[in-house]
């Protein structure tokens with residue numbers, strides 16, 4: 001069984017993770033291009049952790065321009081087995097107020113101008129996405145949140161819009177009417193790519209606003225998101241520290257097989273595979289491509 005390495009992707013307002021011991025920065029090269037930043041790695045308790053801010057330090061990359069493939073690839077190369085993705089989001093429910101954390105378990109992908117797969121012509125693969133979140137990892141985050149006294153809800157649906165503009169009023173009402181819980185701009189294709197890379201994934205969606213549907217709250221703007229996200233940064237650090245301190249030494253086999261997602265997923269016959277693409281897939285699909 002693989003040694004567990006806990007990855008953390010920080011979102012808006014979370015560009016650093018305080019409390020990492022033996023901290024070092026590593027620029028990991030990827031055949032998929034430039035990741036958002038160098039990774040910062042070290043230990044929390046006995047657990048090895050690897051941190052990457054998805055917008056880069058200084059918030060340089062917009063949701064549409066983040067190189068999600070390079071980010072997941074470098075985390076895979078860093079040995080990450082379990083990945084906690086932290087995201088700011090708007091809420092479609094009265095009870096999910098700014099400051100609360102939602103441990104979402106479903107995603108709806110409304111993005112349309114991002115590279116959504118490591119695979120393609122020369123090596124076609126179809127991985128299961130019915131259950132995009134690793135339930136054991138999610139349970140560990142929920143337990144840590146309970147122990148730290150952090151208000152949270154287990155389960156929910158995150159709709160990922162392309163952005164960078166926030167939703168229109170009609171869109172906001174539509175998403176609310178469809179029963180979605182929160183809205184953001186970054187969980188997709190991140191979750192899909194993590195699945196292709198056989199990394200167990202879970203999202204901590206930090207509610208920063210009520211988007212624009214709520215009659216008694218102002219429409220979302222960046223200032224509101226940033227104010228709440230900044231206040232939440234310390235809470236996120238506390239949550240991650242608790243998850244890390246209680247993390248098992250070995251990666252726990254995932255009940256939804258996120259860590260075996262490529263078993264039987266590759267359709268392209270070995271003789272028809274593109275050697276150049278196979279070389280790029282060395283980290284992501286090395287387990288099955290050999």
Ligand SMILES: CSC[C@H]1O[C@H](OP(=O)(O)O)[C@H](O)[C@@H]1O
Nearest residue numbers: 011012063087088184185186225
């Ligand atoms: C700063 S407002 C919009 C911005 O905030 C969220 O970022 P992240 O998911 O990385 O925390 C949202 O997805 C947008 O990128």
Ligand SMILES: Nc1ncnc2[nH]cnc12
Nearest residue numbers: 088089090183184185211
């Ligand atoms: N209302 C919202 N819509 C999209 N992304 C967000 N990130 C934070 N709040 C958001």
